[in-house]
Amino acid sequence: MKAAVYRHYGPPEVVHIEERAKPEPRENEVLIRIRASTVSSGDWRARSLKVPAGFGIFARPVFGLFGPRKKILGTELAGEIEAVGSAVKKFKVGDAVFAFPGFDLGCHAEYRTMPEDGRLVLMPTGVSFEEAASISFGGSTALYYLRDLAHIKRGDDVLIIGASGAVGSAAVQLAKHFGAKVAGVTSTPNLERVVELGADRVIDYTKTSFLEGGDKYDIIFDTVGNASLSSCASSLKEDGRLLLCVASLFQILGSFWSSMTSKKKVIAGNAAERVDDLRTLKELIEAGQYRPLIDRSYPLDQIALAHAYAETGRKRGSVVITMDRATSG
Ligand SMILES: NC(=O)c1ccc[n+]([C@@H]2O[C@H](COP(=O)([O-])OP(=O)(O)OC[C@H]3O[C@@H](n4cnc5c(N)ncnc54)[C@H](OP(=O)(O)O)[C@@H]3O)[C@@H](O)[C@H]2O)c1
Structure with missing residues (x-):
C-alpha cells in the first residue's frame, strides 16, 4: 500500500510516499481501506516539532527522541471495512466508518487496522468520506x-x-x-x-x-x-x-x-480522545447540528503541499487528504 512516511523532523518535504506492507487485522481488529484523512494542526506539529513555548524539551520524548517513533502521521480517517478478524462482532466487511486514532496516528496511508473497540464508529448518514474524515x-x-x-x-x-x-x-x-x-x-x-x-x-x-x-x-x-x-x-x-x-x-x-x-x-490541557464523543458527533451530524467544515483536499501524493498549507495557520476547518486520487504504481 502507499503511505506518507516521515523519518526525520522538519519541513513539509520530509513527508514522502513509500510502499509499505498492507497490514493484516488481528482477531479483534478490522482492516479499513482509507478513503480520506486530514492534515491537522496535530500532524504539522508532530512533523516539525513546533510546539507551544516551553514544551520544546518534551516534544522529542513524546514523538521520538532520535526521530519520529510513529512514521505515518494522520489522526483521523474515513473509509470502508475491507476485512475483519475472526472475533470481530460489531462491524462487517463493507461498513463505511470513521475513526480517530488521534495520537496513535497512522491514517496517511491506504490502509489501517483498528481494534473493533477502538475509536471507530459507523459513518453518519448523508456525509461524504471527506466530511466523515474531518469530524473527529x-x-x-x-x-x-x-x-x-x-x-x-x-x-x-x-x-x-x-x-x-x-x-x-x-x-x-x-x-x-x-x-x-x-x-x-x-x-x-x-x-x-x-x-x-x-x-x-x-x-x-x-x-x-x-x-x-x-x-x-x-x-x-x-x-x-x-x-x-x-x-x-x-x-x-x-x-x-x-x-x-x-x-x-x-x-x-x-x-x-x-x-x-x-x-x-x-x-x-490535552483534549481526551474517546469513542463516545465520536458517537455524539455522529448523532449531532444526523440531527443537522454539526457539519465539519472543509477547506480543500489534496491527493495523498501531494501530502507535502497539504502540510505546508495546514502549517500556515490560516486553513478554514480541515485540509483533507484523499486516497483514491493518489497516483499508484
Ligand atoms: N489542547 C488540545 O488537545 C488541542 C487539540 C487540537 C488542537 N490544538 C491546538 O489548537 C490550535 C487550533 O487548532 P486547529 O486545528 O483549529 O487549527 P487551524 O485549523 O490551523 O486554525 C486555523 C484558523 O485560525 C485562525 N486564526 C489564525 N490567527 C488568528 C487570530 N489572530 N485570531 C483569530 N483567528 C485566527 C485562522 O483564521 P484567519 O485565516 O481568519 O486568521 C484559521 O481559520 C492549534 O494550535 C492546535 O495545535 C490543541
Whole structure:
C-alpha cells in the first residue's frame, strides 16, 4: 500500500510516499481501506516539532527522541471495512466508518487496522468520506473543552477566538447546539463563513481589538493562542472560564495560580480522545447540528503541499487528504 512516511523532523518535504506492507487485522481488529484523512494542526506539529513555548524539551520524548517513533502521521480517517478478524462482532466487511486514532496516528496511508473497540464508529448518514474524515479532530476537541471542561450551558455568552479553524468551526456549531450565544473572532475573508456556521456575532480581528469592547463572556475559548491571559481574564464574567486550547508552559503554570486565587477559571490541557464523543458527533451530524467544515483536499501524493498549507495557520476547518486520487504504481 502507499503511505506518507516521515523519518526525520522538519519541513513539509520530509513527508514522502513509500510502499509499505498492507497490514493484516488481528482477531479483534478490522482492516479499513482509507478513503480520506486530514492534515491537522496535530500532524504539522508532530512533523516539525513546533510546539507551544516551553514544551520544546518534551516534544522529542513524546514523538521520538532520535526521530519520529510513529512514521505515518494522520489522526483521523474515513473509509470502508475491507476485512475483519475472526472475533470481530460489531462491524462487517463493507461498513463505511470513521475513526480517530488521534495520537496513535497512522491514517496517511491506504490502509489501517483498528481494534473493533477502538475509536471507530459507523459513518453518519448523508456525509461524504471527506466530511466523515474531518469530524473527529476538531469536533472532539471542541466538545471536550466546551462540554467537559467549561460545562457550557444554555444562555452562556461564548467568545470563540479562531472561529474558522478546525477546532473553532466545530466550537461555534457545538456552542450553538448547547444553546449559547456565540461571538466568533476571525479575519475578513472568513466572516461570512463563521455566520453560516451559526455564530450570532462575528468580530474581525484585523479591524477590531476584540477584547476592548467591554463585552463580558461566560466562556472565552482561545484556539489560536495569542491573546493575553490578563486581557481575556478581564473580559470574563465573575465565574467565567478561559479555555486555552493552545497554551505555553508559562500560561499553564499561570492558569493554576489564577484558578486558585479567583472565581474565574483558566483551563488548558490535552483534549481526551474517546469513542463516545465520536458517537455524539455522529448523532449531532444526523440531527443537522454539526457539519465539519472543509477547506480543500489534496491527493495523498501531494501530502507535502497539504502540510505546508495546514502549517500556515490560516486553513478554514480541515485540509483533507484523499486516497483514491493518489497516483499508484
Ligand atoms: N489542547 C488540545 O488537545 C488541542 C487539540 C487540537 C488542537 N490544538 C491546538 O489548537 C490550535 C487550533 O487548532 P486547529 O486545528 O483549529 O487549527 P487551524 O485549523 O490551523 O486554525 C486555523 C484558523 O485560525 C485562525 N486564526 C489564525 N490567527 C488568528 C487570530 N489572530 N485570531 C483569530 N483567528 C485566527 C485562522 O483564521 P484567519 O485565516 O481568519 O486568521 C484559521 O481559520 C492549534 O494550535 C492546535 O495545535 C490543541
